Amino acid sequence: MMERIPILKLGDTLIVSIQGDLEDQGVLALQEDLADKVVMTGARGVIIDISAVEIVDSYIGRMLATIADILRMLDADTVVVGMRPAVAITLVELGLSLGGVRTALDLEKGVALLDHVRSTPR
């Protein structure tokens, strides 16, 4: 059985914290679970905490971008928070700059960014 990543709800924001090394299907399952939960709860913002993630390769990076795209179509904004410096350096060298993904340094700044994004007309 594959472990699902728990999704927490705080007001109209969903928060997930990815712990440890994820298999490819785990990331795919997270994509589906988040899309379902956004629709179910009407959440307007999603924060994905990757502070415990030691590597992001092209697959995981692409999935983060895809998740942000999907959730945007479901009327929710996504912020990826807590990326480790070594992960950021490696991702850019790999050639993936995640241009379409909003990021913040930590959870608190992620929440503030979501507030800001939602108070600014798109």
Place this chain on the structure above:
Amino acid sequence: MTGDGPLPIVSNADIVAVRQQVRTAAVESGFSLIDQTKVVTAASELARNALVYAGGGQVRIEVVENARRRGLRLEFHDEGPGIPDVEQALTDGWTTGSGLGLGLSGSRRLVDEFDLDSVPGKGTTVTVTKWAR
């Protein structure tokens, strides 16, 4: 790690196992955190390529040493369809799959030495070396 046999790459779980073994070997070889992250990321790309394009393969993880420093050599081998045009495969953005075409070109940037040897119909061997600084 040296002396152990090659690690199989036949499932998604094996990609995670390869990442973990490469991480352990990189820590033992005295790699900085950034260099650990780079070599583990390269290993993840090459392991996934072997699984996705060749239906599986294996990797040999070896600690190497020269007069000045220690390093890690990873040899990925598969007996899949091979790569007809290696030059093209190493171009950023070139893919026959659904990826971004960054695995080969990107992992080449993440290591110090990169060697791609592929025979169409026979298989592919990618050997990468990264030195501790």
